[in-house]
Amino acid sequence: MDTKTILHLCKIANSQESKRITILGAGIAGLVAAYELERLGHTVEIIEGSSRIGGRIWTHRFGDDPKAPYAELGAMRIPSEHKHVLHYIHEMGLDKKLRKFVTVFEEQNALMNIQGNIFRMKDGPRISQQHYQGIFLDTRYSEKTRLFGAWLKTIVNTISPGNLRESLDRDLNSHLMDELERLDLEPFFSEDGESIDFHGFIKANPGFRARCSKALDMFFSDILVETSHDLLQLEGGMDQLIHSLAAAIKAPIKCNHKVVGLHVQEDGVEVSWLKDKQLHTRHCDYVLCTIPFSILRKMDLRGFDKDKLTSIDNTIYCPATKVAFHCAQPFWEKHGIKGGASFSGEGIRQTYYPSVNTNSSLGSALLASYTIGDDADHLGMMSEQERYGYVKKVVSQIHPEIEAPGMVMDMASIAWGNYEWSDGGCSIPWGDDVSSESNHHIHYLEAARPQNTLLFAGEHCSRFPAWIQGAIESALEVVYEIVTHKPLRESTTTLPIMSAKKTKTPTVRETSKTSR
Known part of the structure; x- marks a missing residue:
């Protein structure tokens, strides 16, 4: 259902009596919900645990100048079919800043580092085949099969975490090479036989994905999106959407309010949070929780x-x-690279080049490393200085220029797996314990299911985990649930904490935390 239709249904169903809603989290889901609820005549308050708004949308600017280079430490791209996101970009008057996002495998002059061998992306399939060796040199298979298999391995190695790279290796050796051998691969090679139309292949051969391990099959959905030629970005930074929404909301956004407890009751929700060493407790009619489940x-x-x-x-x-x-x-740019990404080698994976705002006397921002899974954990365990040194050393193997004195003027990084307010980059549907795609469907519905008047939104509550689209869609669905619900009441109390040693904060529930 498109955004306007959902909002029209909310308007029709909206009750005449104003409701009070407490929103936990000032990320995109919380801000969209607040914006729409206020427009429907309801009163909101927004509580944010950290000192900043935006959640996992985080644009880092290298300087205060409006033209200063910037890097996206969080969300950085928008698939063109994600209409909810584009709706709010238009609503906030930002559509003129939409630009094409040049993604991985799209810039043919970008580089690859496979086992210390450096070559351009356009030479990828054949050179990958030579360096991987093993089954890719097995003469039982045709040259096309071996080339295609090697390129498939390269794509997965560049984007996926370690467990899925291992899953593909097992699948290729056990049966996927045989599957490729029986398929007509010719239509999916370029005229020179050096590049492959992976999107076209998957669309024409859905049965191939069914032959992969289930987790890998599900991850292919992410790969297809990440390698799409129809990705967009906001020139000037993705946080422009966040700040525009915040400016359009009447309610104050209260940062540095750390939520520590939620008590679901018959007539509302009791919320407890810490602010300046005081424990505050409020009984609320409605609470929208956008806090990641990891927190x-x-x-x-x-x-x-x-x-x-x-x-x-x-x-x-x-x-x-x-x-x-x-x-x-x-x-x-001296190497003909004008965007896209290089595969910079083990440990740091993808290096993204800016495709906008590159001609500045103030320098340029390079996303030197973007990793997920085990690679991200490895970098996340390092100190910032160790992390910078490690990444710079690996990138210098494909770009020795980065070692020139004065070339790197400043650095920034975020390890989302260790970040206090998220404890992870995003929720995922393709973990080791996922046995079918329908399980994810059931899981996100359960994640979104309310507890009386405690409602939930965020990318983890949606069909689009890891994407802004999912966070917005889940927020809109909650807005509808709230406006159609019978009103309740609200009361407030505040309890001071005299001493951290003498007064206990709410007990943390003992759980077996799942992490990746």
Whole structure:
């Protein structure tokens, strides 16, 4: 259902009596919900645990100048079919800033580092085949099969976490090469036989995915999106959407309010949070919780049913780590690289080049490393200085210019797996315990299921985990649930904390935390 239709239904169903809603989290889901609820005549307040708004949309600017280079430490691309996101970009008057996002495998002059061998992306299939060796040199298979298999391995190696790379290796050796051998691969090679139309292949051969391990099959959906030629970005930074929404909301956004407990009751929800060493407790009619389940499961949760607690405990989050360098000049352009990404080698995976805002006397921002899964954990365990040194050393193997004195002027990084307010980069549907795609469908519905008047939104409650689209869609669905619900009442109390040693904060529930 498109955004306007959902909002029209909300308007029709909206009750005449104004309701009061407390929103936990000032990320995109919380801000969209607040914006729409206010427009429908309801009163909201927004509580944010951290000192900043935006959640996992985080644009880092290297300087205060409006033209200063920037890097996206969080969400950085918008699939063109994600209409909810584009609706709010239009609503906030930002559509003129939409630009094409040049993604991985799209810039043919980008580089690849496979086992210390450096070559351009356009030479990928044949050179990959030579360096991987093993089954890719097995003469039982045709040259086309071996080339295609090697390129498939390269795509997965560049984008996926370690467990899925291993899954593909097992599948290729056990049966996928045989599957490729029986298929007509010719239509999916370019005229020179050096590049492959992976999107066209998957569309024409859906049965191939069914022959993969289930987790890998599900991850192919992400690969297809990430390698699409129809991705967009906001020139000037993705956080423009966040700040525009915040400016359009009348309610104040209260940062540094750390929620520590939720008690679901028959007539509302009791919310407890810490602010300036004081424990505050408020009884609310309606609460919209957009806090990631990786954080929520550490809180004191009461009045939840067993299935809901299981969903909160078992939602899997994938770590993600990004490292950005402020470079004195865009040295990569001398190599004909004008966007896209290189595969920079083991440990740091993808290096993204800016495709907008590159001609600046203030330098240029290079997203030197973007990793997920085990690679992200490895970088996340390092100190920031160790992380910067490691990434710079690996990137220098494909771009020795980065070692020139004064080339790297500043650095920034985020290890989302260790970040206090998310404890993960995003929720994922393709963990090791996922046995079918329908399981994810059931899981996100359970994640979104309310507990009386405690409602839930965020990418983990949607059909689009890891994407802004999912966070917005889930927020709109909650807006509809709230406006059609019978009004309740609200009361407030505040309890001071005299001493951290003498006064106990709400007990943290003991859970078996799932992490990746």
